[in-house]
């Protein structure tokens with residue numbers, strides 16, 4: 001936490017002297033300062049910020065950009081708003097502001113009505129401004145994000161002296177998967193700071209997290225846990241969300257702490273609690289009322305309460321992954337609010353885990369998973385669209401594994417990987433001796449192999465037109481005619497097509513049959529590119545755990561932030577590959593991935609792409625970087641297919657213009673660009 005050991009800020013004079021020393025000598029008298037504050041000051045210095053000079057041109061969202069950010073974060077905003085109103089009432093007398101920021105430090109909303117609001121406006125403490133440390137130096141919002149924990153930054157502890165009149169406390173808000181979604185902050189005049197504010201903001205953030213968890217897992221069975229029975233039902237309780245076959249799908253921070261686990265990966269109930277799923281079902285069948293004490297060998301006893309939505313019903317008996325039988329149970333709960341409208345309810349599904357596993361908290365992925373679930377048991381063809389490497393193949397497999405055909409074959413064919421002459425035989429099969437080079441025994445073909453199961457046609461946009469006609473016939477007649485003749489054979493499969501090329505556009509260009517397009521497109525699911533995903537931290541943790549199951553590997557925090565701002569042209573595949581290489585390059589004793597471990601081309605991109613992290617935002621001071629520059633940034637931000645060389649050229653040209661604007665002052669130019677001086681030199685030379 002950013003505070004002195006005594007919990008109070010040091011005298012302004014001492015803080016100023018310590019900062020001066022840091023800038024003059026590069027040394028920080030750490031004995032005098034709290035560790036978190038020291039780290040943040042060092043970061044602020046490395047960003048090239050000057051505590052007393054002109055403030056750097058921090059980006060500021062336009063009204064439309066802010067609107068879009070609010071739309072993206074509507075779930076967070078909806079749950080935070082009532083909590084913020086409550087906080088505002090509690091802190092009204094001390095004339096402060098209650099602020100909500102997103103995970104990039106973009107201020108989404110603020111509540112306040114006193115004199116302080118005017119002063120706050122003058123330092124851009126208002127919606128649309130970005131309080132990332134990169135531009136504002138040490139401050140509660142930016143520092144809470146960088147340190148990923150609650151912080152108080154009092155008066156002169158702010159790196160920029162213009163902010164020294166502020167005292168701010170902030171706590172991160174995490175989503176049900178544990179990734180930071182945003183920050184709740186209370187800011188006020190330094191004089192008005194009250195010691196309990198940090199505790200207040202921390203418990204308010206917990207309350208928002210609690211509401212997010214309840215909403216995200218509204219349809220399934222939940223367990224409440226606490227060390228004391230009185231804690232059950234309060235925002236301090238631990239929450240576990242369970243799948244219909246006894247797997248823990250979600251686990252809030254309190255539960256993670258008590259159970260010594262992480263929320264990243266679903267695990268069976270029995271792996272975390274000394275409680276069998278069948279016992280829990282018996283309890284549920286008996287009404288599931290009251291609280292129970294659960295004694296554990298590896299930790300303090302926990303109180304446990306069952307929380308099932310009204311009418312929650314265990315779906316039809318199905319084999320569990322561990323082979324244990326499950327029973328059909330309906331839980332009768334006391335009267336509760338009417339269930340959410342039918343369109344919002346997830347359908348009953350026996351093993352939601354394969355799809356659930358992909359739902360790490362990104363809104364677009366969540367929507368794709370929810371929609372896929374709704375049609376799992378229906379004969380509706382699915383079309384997956386998304387850039388190469390976003391996980392279409394994995395998603396198709398998860399649909400199969402979560403649906404009623406999971407006990408049958410999953411047959412994947414990459415239509416782009418085979419020459420036209422072979423695809424036909426591969427898909428439709430052939431009779432013995434049907435063509436030169438054919439096997440003597442013939443082949444039944446992939447379509448027939450998929451009978452009863454799922455056929456996944458990857459890169460279906462690359463299927464040659466004559467084959468499209470044949471495939472269409474199969475889909476219409478539900479029969480396959482092998483090459484070389486012979487009787488037609490009935491087939492029945494779930495069809496999933498995928499393409500990184502927009503099929504609709506191919507239809508317009510005459511490259512894809514319109515009638516086949518409509519046959520395939522029962523429901524289109526669009527998987528988001530990695531750069532737009534909001535769940536990168538969770539994905540990183542997931543991939544690292546898979547690559548290095550035997551040791552705990554972490555990313556250097558500043559590198560993690562860079563990776564989050566990177567554009568990932570190769571999507572999850574590129575990320576996975578980069579992490580594999582990094583893990584391979586680490587020395588045996590190392591556990592933190594740093595830049596030096598990454599593939600060279602990625603490091604090069606990170607260096608050269610450094611001005612791009614927040615490309616779509618306008619500079620706060622219009623005169624500073626100029627409208628032209630911001631348009632260029634905006635173009636770079638939206639130019640998905642812009643090749644790296646072009647991006648480099650654009651970035652270099654932009655850097656040169658900013659440098660010229662700064663009269664050749666490299667430090668000032670680096671500050672305005674939001675990059676380090678060395679990166680600027682490299683960028684100019686590139």
Ligand SMILES: Nc1ncnc2c1ncn2[C@@H]1O[C@H](COP(=O)(O)OP(=O)(O)OP(=O)(O)O)[C@@H](O)[C@H]1O
Pocket residue numbers: 358386387388389390391392393394395458499500539542543572573576
């Ligand atoms: N959510 C995820 N969790 C873990 N790994 C993932 C996830 N999504 C994708 N991957 C990994 O990323 C890689 C690329 O995924 P996949 O092959 O499914 O992408 P794709 O969209 O089908 O690519 P292409 O269009 O090039 O065929 C795979 O190694 C896959 O395991």
